[in-house]
Amino acid sequence: MDRGKEVINNSNDDVNVDLSCAMEGNASLGGNSFDGISKKTWAELTSEDIMGMKFEDAEAAWKFYNSYAREIGFSVRRDDKRVVDGCILSQRFVCAAEGHRSQKYLNRENRQRPPRRLTRFDCHATLRVKYDKTLKKLVVVDFVAEHTHELAPTPNSMFMKSHRALSEADKALVPVRQNVKVKRRDLVKDFVDSEKRDLVKDGDEETILDFMESKIEDDPGYFYEYTVDEEKHLDNLFWADSRSRADYCCFGDVLVFDSTCKINIYNKSLIIFVGVNNHHQTIVFACVLLADETTESYEWTLKTFLKAMNGKIPNSVITDGDIAMAKSIQKVFLGCQHRLCSWHLSRNASANVKIDGFVEEFNKCMNLEGTPQEFELAWMEMLARYNLSEHEWINQIYGKRKHWAEAYLRGQFFAGMRSTQRCKSQNAYCNRYLKVKDNFIEFIHDFELALSRSRSREAREDFESMVTQPVVEDHLKSYRAQMGATYTKSSYVEFCKELKKEQSFFVAETQRHGEHHHIHTISEFLHPEHSWTVSYDALEKKATCSCLVFEGTGFPCGHMIAVFKVEQLRDIPASCIKKRWTKHARSGIELNNLSSTMQISPEFACTIRYAELTNMCNRLCYLGSKSLEGFQQAIVGIHKLVESLESVQTSSVSKDQVGERSTTPPQSWNFVREPIHDPSIIQTKGDPSNKRLKTNDEVKKRNCGHCNKAGHTRRTCSILLSQKLGAIPSHMGQLSSDEETVFIPPSNEPEHNNDDERMEASV
Known part of the structure; x- marks a missing residue:
């Protein structure tokens, strides 16, 4: 957001300064008339402009300084004040970074964990007001604008303590919402289902392609490409927004991806291209839905990826070892160092070589940080120790050692990664938002929701790194x-x-x-x-x-x-x-044709305006409910305002205004394209669900929790059931498996796939 918010001058000198209305996009000083600062931005306000400003009370002065701080990029707190007979004669507001942390917290003995990062840097920025007996108002008598620390960008103000407090109106709504017993999802479920049906009435694939084409209007850096099969069914779909493409410009030196995630109604493989940012967090570069996992599909994917990223080839790439994927990388990513996932290798070693202690020895060879000669020596010693010189899998994996042995990969930048676990974790994170029965448009919407929340965490880390400093120890x-x-x-x-x-x-x-x-x-x-x-x-x-x-x-x-x-x-x-x-890893990056600024769509702009108006109306309702006179005044004012807005609505519609929801796509979605059919539900060679396949060694053998015998569980244990029903005579002794079966009542516990849990109990 631009910090240059326009300061609006109010002609009423006797109204309190209320800066709760100083919203992003329409910052207002409200209240008193301040000569000489009309049409100035917050950043343009000088000491001369602010000195002498008058406020009805200390709360009004606080709101002004807090709003000023939000736009400039710092947090504030209340400092010393002088009160006589309940009247505030002077009050000082300071930057939250004022002062120093007390030495007693820095010099603690027997510290169990590292000290928290510093948030105070002896900043002298301040605003002080003093009561003027003649004017009977608080007047600004001291203002310091300079800071001793780095200021945070305006969008990060939501992370600052003084800018995230609940308003009185919001607090008043809490008990009201708690008393409402009907859940919101129950109120809107039918509406949402109807909207979903209307949205895809022309076909799921047409809707998603129209949606992606419309995204380009709002985000010029948005990129997508697709293929169709011989029957004109949507085959493969690739997409990346401008933020992801810009991230790749900064952090695209290492690329990680696999294809084990399949959360959509068509069972297509979802490949998420991920990397690591300057906060060591996983970031998404691009996504693709693949109809199959052949070499041709992977080649198309990688070529499209390079096209989206202006031809920039990553220095290193890490995959799970898929053969078709490896061939495509070698053909498309020329000169790129390909590394195989260490986790998959260790797992395969455990499945192929059933010898105690071998996996640990194999991992030592794989992670040996020595020379290739030292690796070869350690490898030969391992083969001799376990007599594996003729083992087929051992010889096969040895032939690929330059793609997984640390001794051969030393000096190649992998950002500290050796496996595709970042892909696994990103898939697991996205699975919290994605649903198996999602069609394309639902899938993309849910995925973008997951991505936006992931980026919110990144913004939080940006803020923390920008406004805090570590406690420096004496060593170096x-x-x-x-x-x-x-x-x-x-x-x-x-x-x-x-x-x-x-x-x-x-x-x-x-x-x-x-x-x-x-x-x-x-x-x-x-x-x-x-x-x-x-x-x-x-x-x-x-x-x-x-x-x-x-x-x-x-x-x-x-x-x-x-x-x-x-x-x-x-x-x-x-x-x-x-x-x-570093903190400034994104600075100085040439984005070429990518959009360097995020464009706000008309729909999103409407949502922002609606949220801001709702926030203001909460305060209006809160104040109007305090008295009968206020209630009547609010009702009259609301009716007049509604009539005025209705006349404006009918007379003209702004370019970016979104009216009532339509059951048909916007006019801008009507693109000329050859008709495409919905994809067929396919079966790929990957996992059929979000659960990976396990080796026999990984499958845990389950025994009954009551009798500790195999073949059944506590839920189907005949002994426990008979004890509950009192059906076991004392002379029967042990039960045999060929005796009469009895009916087991259905349980409320979730079903499992294990055959032994479907067995009937015998008595």
């Missing part, structure tokens, strides 16, 4: 302070892990090659057999280490930090700070 304090101000909150934690490792390293030898080039040999305390080589160029301030941790993770390793100490560097060189992990 200058480095910690520098990186605390540079890295995001999550990235700083990762950096501190390497910083902590530095304490066990020391420079054992230094060789000087010329005046500026130094080569340092690093050794580890109590482990002299370990050594690393760090090359440092003092002229260009560049460092490289033989461990290749910086190249693989993007964070300077402990060996490099040990060299920085020896070289007497006060700050870590800029060449050793990877921008994608």
Whole structure:
């Protein structure tokens, strides 16, 4: 949102300043007339403009300063005040970052967890009002606009404490809503069902394609593409909005995807292309619904992905090892390093080699952070130990070692990832919103809802990293302070892990090659057999280490930090700070033809206006309900306003205004295209549900919770049932399986797929 909200001048000097109406998109000073500031934006207000402003009471002054703070990008709190006979003679409002955290909280002994990040930076921004006996009002006598910290963007104001309080009107609605026994979903269910039927009356595929075409009008960076089969059924569908494409420009160096999610009525495979942002969160780059999982389909998907991303090929990609997918990556993503998921490899090792201790040994070889020669030696020792030289699966997976062995992948940037678990977690997150019986339009709507909430969490992390700073420890304090101000909150934690490792390293030898080039040999305390080589160029301030941790993770390793100490560097060189992990990772990115600003659709703009009006009407109803006179005045005013708005509605309709909901798509949806039929429900080679297949070893054998015997559960236990019915005579003893069966009453417990739970009990 633009911070340049227009300040509206009110001609009534005697009305209290009420800034609860200072809404985004229509910020108002309300109340008193303030000469010289009409038509100014909040950011343009100067000390001269604000000094001398008059308010009826301290609450009005607070509302003004709080609204000003929201638009500028900081939070405020009330400070000292002077009260005489119940009358406030002076009040001071300060920035929430004023002052310092008390030392007693910073110097606690026996601390169990790290201290919370700092939120106070000795900021001097303030507004102070003083009572004027002549005017009988509070007048601004002191105003400081400068801050000692970074200001947050206006959209992030919802995360600030002073801007997220409930209004009195909202508080008054809480008991009213609690007393309503009818659930909202019951009231609107029939309406929603009717809307869904009307929406797809022309066909599900036509509706979704028209919907995506209309998205381009509101979001010029929106991209979609589809294919049809020989019978004109919708086959594959790919889409990505401008935010996802912009994210790929910033964080598209590593790409992760798989195709195990199938949550839609047509059973199409959902592939979500994901990566990791500067907060180490999973972000979505694009999505595709595939009719099948053949090499041709994957090739079309990857080519379309490159088309959407302006031809940018990722540096690295991680998949679950699908053969068709691997062939397509090799053909389309030229020069891209393909890594196989370590979790799938470990699982396959457990399923193919039934030897105790083998999986642990296999994982050690896979994650060995050494040279290829060291890996080969460890691999041969493992084969000899378990006599697996002729094992078919072992030989097959060994042939692909350059795609999964850490020794061969060292130095390739994977953002700290070794598996496709980010895809799994993203699928699981989306499954909370998606439904198996969703048609296309419902599926896209639910998916966008999940995506918007995921992005809301990202915005929260942006805010936290922007307005807070870590508590800096004494060890290498200058480095910690520098990186605390540079890295995001999550990235700083990762950096501190390497910083902590530095304490066990020391420079054992230094060789000087010329005046500026130094080569340092690093050794580890109590482990002299370990050594690393760090090359440092003092002229260009560049460092490289033989461990290749910086190249693989993007964070300077402990060996490099040990060299920085020896070289007497006060700050870590800029060449050793990877921008994608910093607070400003998105700055300076050329988006080419992508939309750099998010366009607001007419429907969404209408929703925003409706929400703002509802908020204002809540306050109107709250004030009008306090007295009979106020109630009557509100009724008269509402009737007049409704009549006025009805005349405006009939006379003209604004361009972006949305009227009553229509059962037909908007006119802008009527695109000329060859008729397309709904997709056929297909069976792909992936999991038929959102549950992955398990190996025999993973399936847990269940015994009865009562008698602890196999073959049935507590729900169908004949002994327990007979005891409840009193049907077991004392002389019967043990029950045999070939005796007469009895009827088991149906249970309210959910059914399971296990055959043993469908068995009838015998007596």
